[in-house]
Amino acid sequence: MREERSLRTSSCQTSQTVEHRVVHYRESVPDSPAKGPSHEELVRIYAQPKTIAVVGASGTVGKPAHDKPRYLQSQGYRIVPVNPHGGEILGEHVFASLRDVNMPIDIVDVFRPPAEAEAVARDAVAVGAKVVWFQPGTDTDVAAAVATKGGLTVIRRRCMAVTHGLLGLGPGPHARAKS
Secondary structure (H helix, E strand, O other), X not given: OEEEEEEEEEOOOOOOEEEEEEEEEOOOOOOOOOOOOOHHHHHHHHHOOOEEEEEOOOOOOOOHHHHHHHHHHHXXXXXEXXXXXXXXXXXXXXXXXXXXXXXXXXXXXXXXXXXXXHHHHHHHXXXXXXXXXXXXXXXXXXXXXXXXXXXXXXXXXXXXXXXHHHOOOOOOHHHHHHO
């Protein structure tokens, strides 16, 4: 079934808000430069996570590594910032590395350069994540292969926040549990 609507989203690479006319079919999400999961698989991924570790999270408003996790947090997802500089981001303690996180991680959302992608994939496998989500411009074929071989679902070249909005999904598991 064809569905058409207008919505405002932010580009994953900039904090600029733009108007999009979105046309998609219920069986698929908008075109992506990488073959990825089906519409149903994406909905399942968003419905199940409790904790999203954001590798490369930023405390700087206006940077995608701050604004995209902030959006996901506003939708009820638990955000765990990972950045070697430490401190606090989005009201959450910042862990220096993925392996330092002391709670189960469902999704690893990657905001680091491709040169670091393989190491992040190895860490995601080591901590028992279920999904590694490479933001546009952050992945490599080797990193994707490492994560896949480790049993993770791999999503590449899509912004997690923008995809959530395009799918028209409501609040995540934490928000639903509070109501």
